[in-house]
Amino acid sequence: MAGTSDAALRERARRVIPGGMYGHQRAGLFPENFPQYLSHGEGALIRDVDGREFVDLLCGYGPIVLGYQHPGVEAAAAAQRRQADCQNAPSARMVELAELLVDVVDHADWAYLAKNGTDATTTCLTIARAATGRSVVLVARGSYHGAAPWCTPGLAGVLPSDRAALRYFEYNDHASLRAAVDEAGDDLAGIIVTPFKHNDGEDQELVDPAFARELRQVCDSRNAVLILDDVRCGFRLNFGGSWESLGIQPDLSAWGKAVSNGYTVSAILGIEALRDAATSIFSTGTYWFAAVPMAAAIATINAIRDEDGIAAMERAGELLRSGIVEQARANDLAISYTGPAQMPYFRFLADTDFERMMHFSRVALDHGVYIHPRHNWFVSVAHTDEIVARALAGTEAAFRAVRDRFGDG
Amino acid sequence: MAGTSDAALRERARRVIPGGMYGHQRAGLFPENFPQYLSHGEGALIRDVDGREFVDLLCGYGPIVLGYQHPGVEAAAAAQRRQADCQNAPSARMVELAELLVDVVDHADWAYLAKNGTDATTTCLTIARAATGRSVVLVARGSYHGAAPWCTPGLAGVLPSDRAALRYFEYNDHASLRAAVDEAGDDLAGIIVTPFKHNDGEDQELVDPAFARELRQVCDSRNAVLILDDVRCGFRLNFGGSWESLGIQPDLSAWGKAVSNGYTVSAILGIEALRDAATSIFSTGTYWFAAVPMAAAIATINAIRDEDGIAAMERAGELLRSGIVEQARANDLAISYTGPAQMPYFRFLADTDFERMMHFSRVALDHGVYIHPRHNWFVSVAHTDEIVARALAGTEAAFRAVRDRFGDG
Structure with missing residues (x-):
């Protein structure tokens, strides 16, 4: 579950915002542990209203190209x-x-x-x-x-x-x-x-x-x-x-x-x-x-x-791609990883309704990585090698969790 | 004419902006002495890119309700x-x-x-x-x-x-x-x-x-x-x-x-x-x-x-209205002054195509008051009695100029 501050805001929002939230930023599109409310962003890191910090792989759905608070x-x-x-x-x-x-x-x-x-x-x-x-x-x-x-x-x-x-x-x-x-x-x-x-x-x-x-x-x-x-x-x-x-x-x-x-x-x-x-x-x-x-x-x-930003994003995207592809292979999980390196999209071939991808996102979040289960990701110039390594540490845990729950294939 | 910095920007804009400018903020809707570009706003005062200062009676076409830079x-x-x-x-x-x-x-x-x-x-x-x-x-x-x-x-x-x-x-x-x-x-x-x-x-x-x-x-x-x-x-x-x-x-x-x-x-x-x-x-x-x-x-x-802002705007609007109406009367010029005090609209009854109103706006601007010749005006909480008095000093000159050019009536 998301944290207590997030839950309290959701409860208040249910009264005054249609559906509790609307549009592309409603948390209902994510696993239940995702926050509906964020409080801070700097570089490639974001924090939710309960103080949890995440490496961000969504970049505000695209606009954050240089990192938050450039x-x-x-x-x-x-x-x-x-x-x-x-x-x-x-x-x-x-x-x-x-x-x-x-x-x-x-x-x-x-x-x-x-x-x-x-x-x-x-x-x-x-x-x-x-x-x-x-x-x-x-x-x-x-x-x-x-x-x-x-x-x-x-x-x-x-x-x-x-x-x-x-x-x-x-x-x-x-x-x-x-x-x-x-x-x-x-x-x-x-x-x-x-x-x-x-x-x-x-x-x-x-x-x-x-x-x-x-x-x-x-x-x-x-x-x-x-x-x-x-x-x-x-x-x-x-x-x-x-x-x-x-x-x-x-x-x-x-x-x-x-x-x-x-x-x-x-x-x-x-x-x-x-x-x-x-x-x-x-x-x-x-x-x-x-x-x-x-x-x-x-x-x-x-x-x-x-800052040669396009090259920096390509590099980050390629690092992320090779890391993810290798993690999937090592866990015997078949994935499709498509799109340009800077805007990748990935899914499990065995998924019929994003069930593996939802679990993957849930576990990744618990390991400090914010990814969308069914929308392309974005990297920014602030996604340094160190940030990508942090992201990959989270996805490694997420791949293991998918394999544990759903088996390989 | 607007100033030299404004003219230089207009010349550059002609190359890269359709029509030189578009939408409701194109200076073509105003007399030729109005600036196309503004550089500063504070309270009820604005400055153009050539350093001319004006009392603003348009408030960004409405959004500025408390004054610029509140x-x-x-x-x-x-x-x-x-x-x-x-x-x-x-x-x-x-x-x-x-x-x-x-x-x-x-x-x-x-x-x-x-x-x-x-x-x-x-x-x-x-x-x-x-x-x-x-x-x-x-x-x-x-x-x-x-x-x-x-x-x-x-x-x-x-x-x-x-x-x-x-x-x-x-x-x-x-x-x-x-x-x-x-x-x-x-x-x-x-x-x-x-x-x-x-x-x-x-x-x-x-x-x-x-x-x-x-x-x-x-x-x-x-x-x-x-x-x-x-x-x-x-x-x-x-x-x-x-x-x-x-x-x-x-x-x-x-x-x-x-x-x-x-x-x-x-x-x-x-x-x-x-x-x-x-x-x-x-x-x-x-x-x-x-x-x-x-x-x-x-x-x-x-x-x-x-700040009891609605009352403040009503007061400013009433002061403006009574001043304008009195100036028109004193110059034997027939006007219609309509709308709520905070969002007035005024025209000369003898105008057939805003010709008096255009001249009025032109002269008002030369006397430091920015008004729109054919759109309702707005006042804000920053329109103090002193600001309204400054505005009325400009409109007084504008009424005299309209009478001088077009005669009374």
């Missing part, structure tokens, strides 16, 4: 905060951040800043529709693009009309893509796609370069807009757009998470040909122009570059 | 920031803030926290539809409920299907409400309405209590959900929901702006009967559980109460 990011945010944050107009930080994003991301000729990943993906669809005068956007089935009615994975309260202009294809599947394109006919506004397939609870699948090329070709031949949803992957796989290594440029990209190390900012980046369409739409919010998150984002992106 | 709010945010902000799970602040909102707002039995006002209004519609299993939501024509495709005032990139389940009525108009209710038939999920009519560029109009009662009765008789969009008015008109003084309780309410004095948080509050529906939906975001904005919101709400 000194450079915190100093930049603090300096900006002493001047101004949310005002009647933006600060100079907005121009600096837009320039930095345009400089760092190949396909970007301009930047449109927002708050949530969902703001960014939704605004991308609106820009694509404004640019083309068409309606239909193709979406890979099961891909997560946010939690607005058009994309939320929970269907309660969602209307068919919210998704009337979407058509679906299977990720990496040429035939299903062609069928969806045919279905869209001459009303194809765009295609939105994640850099690789990172659907929750499934093996991750890198994009087939030929599939990415076909997406680009379809959009070129139909004058449709290719939208890369880089909210989860951006600045973790590559210092730039996540498909730059493939040589494939989207027309629009949606960003969030690693952009600002936990400060509330997201971004839409786009090509010159879509500048007028981006100017024509009206998408805004009370806090969208606040200066402190932009100062934090500038410091974050610079620190990723200066 | 010591208590900043101290609470800083203390929380040293512990944790954006993590894998919320902090205890989330429970405390939900308890406080439920305690302070009569109709609230639970709180669901989000980031933007648009998140809050959109989630209210989703909850209403989940609760009723119906689709149609009634909206007052011209009311601003955010900038998602279903509600943005800019129609570029918006599809008819985004609004297929909306029906419209005229604010305070019984006949049009009945017609919309009839049109919805047995598919009426709810009605969303602002506490008073505060459409941009129009005289503001308080709600007719009989109209508010009819909204409540319609929802009761049809088992539909009455949603009060309190994003702009909440905690400025009343320490609680904005219709509590009328004795009318909504089923759901959307909050933002004044809740947190500029920190990024919004909220959905609801009645017990809608708790299960709120639990059933999936609406979330990367930053929704961040602790610092919640700590700021707790401090803000407590400070509004402890």
